[in-house]
Amino acid sequence: MIKKRVFSGIQPTGNIHLGNYLGAVKNWVDSQDEFDNIFCIVNSHAITIKQDPALLRAKTYELAAVLLACGIDMKKSKLFIQSEVDEHAALAWILDCNIPMGDMSRMTQFKDKSQKNPKNINIGLFNYPALMAADILLYQTDFVPVGEDQKQHLELTRDVAERFNRDYGETFKIPEPMIPKMGARIMGLDDPTKKMSKSEGKPNHGIALLDTPDEILKKFKKATTDSENxxxxxxxxIGIFNLLTIYQIFTGHSQEVIEAEFEGKGYGIFKVAVAEAVIEGLKPIQERYAKLTKEQGYLEEVLSHGASEVRKIAQKTYKEVKERVGLI
Known part of the structure; x- marks a missing residue:
């Protein structure tokens, strides 16, 4: 039986955190036997905001090491750097020429990022969804794991694929969203009304996967809760529910078992228990990461192999698209 293909991308900016892991990466790892997975470090997306070149390069390799440490298995999945496959940018241009300005103007992420970076509102930021669509459509993707904040971009991807197929003939597979049942939306520890984010600069907002045990314990102790106890x-x-979601995923216990475990106990005891579960859960990831970062040559080899594998698929799709629109 041919496996359905899943495409996922993650930016190499900031520090990968618990929300990224529980909302996306853990699900990627757990689904490797079920799907044909393609995982992409989307560094081209990152430069819509000014980046220090040396830092971006370092963060790209850091993220690759973290993903491998989390359990991405190159025998089961493909991991590569977006900028190493030229067809992403090339297809994005053709899609740009087939997306109405009105569709792009409705993208809420452009509005949000423009407000956060008013001095750097560039064309790349506006066209971001076209590159995202190219990422997905190049690989004839069946499913795309998305959070609520990315659903609009996937809808645009589906729209442009359907329009292209209508105008030029069947070319792209129409991707479907895949939203995890648990952990899809981990909220900030300091403000549980906001999704945990790499761009949030506050020190107690999120748990980075590479945080030390002391840092993790300190942040959970300061997590916002309520007065109900x-x-x-x-x-x-909302605060307690967020911590319970994290605790349940790391322990695997049922809601009934967890509520019984902390019945009559205060939030202080509960917060420490959550921290200890996270520390223990992240320990093997951090140990594997420490080993991988000592093997730069191995990381480069893995990413080069991943790029060569997916490039075959990307070139085939792009060649067909060029023929459809009359470029060759």
Whole structure:
């Protein structure tokens, strides 16, 4: 049986955090036997915001090491750097020529990022969704794991693929969204009304996967909760619900077991328990990461192999697209 193909991308900016891991990467790892997975470090997307070149390069390799440490298996999946496959940018241009300005103007992420970076509102930031669409469509993707904040971009991808197929003939597979049932939306520890984000600069906002045990414990102890002092899976207790979600994923315990475990106990005890579960869960990842970062040659070899594997697929799709629009 031919496996369905999944495409996922992650930017090499900031520090990969618990929200990235529980909302995306852990699901990538767990699905490797079920799907034909292509994982992309989307460094071309990163430069829509000014980057220090040396830091971007270092963060790209750091992210690759973290993903491998989390369990991405190159025998089961493909991992590569976006800029190493030229067809991404080339296809994005053709898609740009087939996306109405009105569709792009409605993208909420452009508006949000423009407000955060008013001095750097560039064309790349505006065209970001076209490059994202190219990332996905190049590989004839069946499913794209997306959070709520990326659903609009995937809808645009589906729209442009359907329009292209209508105008030029069947070319692209129409991708479907894949939203994880658990952990899809991990919130900030300091403000549980906001999704945990790499771009949030506050020190107690999120847990980085490479944080030390002391840093993790300190951040969880300061996590925002409420005055009810009841550890229960009540979505209205947004701070506690967020911590419970994290605890449940790391322990694998049911809601009933967890609520019984902390019945009559205060938030202080609960927060320490969450921290200890996270510290223990991240320990093997951090140990593998430490080994991988000592093997730069191995990382380069892995990423080069991944790029050569996916390039075959990308070239085939791009060649067909060029023929369809009359470029060759």
């Amino acid at each position: 009841l550890v229960r899976f009540n979505p209205e207790q």
